[in-house]
Amino acid sequence: MYGSENNREDSERTAFRRAEKKYKLYYDNNASSKNKKKKQPKPVDLTEVLDFRSILECHLQNGALPPGVIVLHDKFTSPVFSLQNHPGFYFIPGALTVEKQCSLIRESLVDFPQPPNRTNHNAMYGPIKDVFVAAKEGRVLVEDNSDSVITSSGVGADIDHGGCKGWVFASEKDASLRKCRSVSASALLRKLRWSTLGLQFDWSKRNYDESLPHNRIPESLCELAKQLAKPALLAGVEFRPEGAIVNYFGLGDTLGGHLDDMEADWSKPIVSLSLGCKAIFLLGGKSREDTPHAMFLRSGDVVLMAGDARECFHGVPRIFTDKENAEIGHLETLLTHEDDLCFLKYIQNSRININIRQVF
Numbered sequence: 270m271y272g273s274e275n276n277r278e279d280s281e282r283t284a285f286r287r288a289e290k291k292y293k294l295y296y297d298n299n300a301s302s303k304n305k306k307k308k309q310p311k312p313v314d315l316t317e318v319l320d321f322r323s324i325l326e327c328h329l330q331n332g333a334l335p336p337g338v339i340v341l342h343d344k345f346t347s348p349v350f351s352l353q354n355h356p357g358f359y360f361i362p363g364a365l366t367v368e369k370q371c372s373l374i375r376e377s378l379v380d381f382p383q384p385p386n387r388t389n390h391n392a393m394y395g396p397i398k399d400v401f402v403a404a405k406e407g408r409v410l411v412e413d414n415s416d417s418v419i420t421s422s423g424v425g426a427d428i429d430h431g432g433c434k435g436w437v438f439a440s441e442k443d444a445s446l447r448k449c450r451s452v453s454a455s456a457l458l459r460k461l462r463w464s465t466l467g468l469q470f471d472w473s474k475r476n477y478d479e480s481l482p483h484n485r486i487p488e489s490l491c492e493l494a495k496q497l498a499k500p501a502l503l504a505g506v507e508f509r510p511e512g513a514i515v516n517y518f519g520l521g522d523t524l525g526g527h528l529d530d531m532e533a534d535w536s537k538p539i540v541s542l543s544l545g546c547k548a549i550f551l552l553g554g555k556s557r558e559d560t561p562h563a564m565f566l567r568s569g570d571v572v573l574m575a576g577d578a579r580e581c582f583h584g585v586p587r588i589f590t591d592k593e594n595a596e597i598g599h600l601e602t603l604l605t606h607e608d609d610l611c612f613l614k615y616i617q618n619s620r621i622n623i624n625i626r627q628v629f
């Protein structure tokens with residue numbers, strides 16, 4: 270009782286926390302559902318959530334804009350919006366083509382979590398290669414504590430060390446024969462929360478660790494980010510993508526209010542790409558006491574945060590994975606090839622965010 274009272278106070282202490290709580294997914298225990306087994310999400314009031322897609326449609330039709338919303342560039346690939354009281358914040362609805370969204374989804378699942386890029390699984394298992402493929406093949410990650418050489422016949426015949434020493438992927442059959450700790454690749458994929466590209470971010474020290482092995486950000490992503498960063502840059506100023514964080518969200522996952530303040534030059538934007546299920550993004554002020562604006566982020570939307578906006582708290586309290594609200598029909602019509610069905614299955618319940626930064 271004491272604990273729950275305390276938690277309630279804590280969760281309602283600041284305006285930002287109150288907004289997070291308002292939009293977060295809660296289940297309705299008392300819902301009079303015919304199917305008692307299926308948990309019902311509590312209804313949430315979305316009337317105050319800014320919808321830049323409808324704002325874009327109205328603006329294209331008759332030039333109208335809701336109070337507080339401004340247009341910064343009409344001549345970019347699509348109009349770039351901002352908020353009157355948030356200099357340095359840019360919203361480009363539908364900036365990514367459907368083809369680009371699909372290729373970024375594939376890369377985010379297959380290529381971006383590959384070593385030397387780090388993921389949230391590194392702390393527990395060390396570097397793991399090919400999690401997505403292993404999940405597709407129904408493989409299991411097992412702790413390899415035997416000294417014996419693994420041969421292609423006996424137990425462990427189907428073992429793939431995949432660059433990781435202590436833990437290795439095995440077939441389900443081999444995993445069951447080995448009496449050691451194991452976790453299915455599909456569980457690892459479900460629990461994948463982040464991967465880092467380019468310069469590796471050390472979450473425990475909250476800084477970039479240049480001593481960690483890393484590859485450069487893939488060229489195509491680099492070029493895309495440079496192009497998208499333009500509305501936030503003065504003419505002739507260059508944006509150098511040096512690090513990126515890929516966030517993976519499943520049902521009920523949230524990203525708490527935070528600042529991205531570990532980069533040297535805050536005049537350079539963070540270029541943030543949304544893929545998959547629709548989300549609610551909160552953009553607050555420089556204090557957690559400032560009431561945040563809530564807005565929908567859909568697959569293909571791009572947000573830039575530069576200058577003053579770099580000092581503003583922001584977070585993602587909600588993703589929508591139900592068919593009606595996820596709004597990923599355009600992905601469903603493109604990811605129909607047999608080879609793409611595994612990506613479709615993942616993204617139907619998930620959201621991916623790629624945010625690209627200049628570090629120095």
Ligand SMILES: O=C(O)CCC(=O)C(=O)O
Pocket residue numbers: 514516524529541543550566583584585622624
């Ligand atoms: O998921 C998003 O859209 C925001 C991500 C973000 O704020 C971050 O990684 O710092």
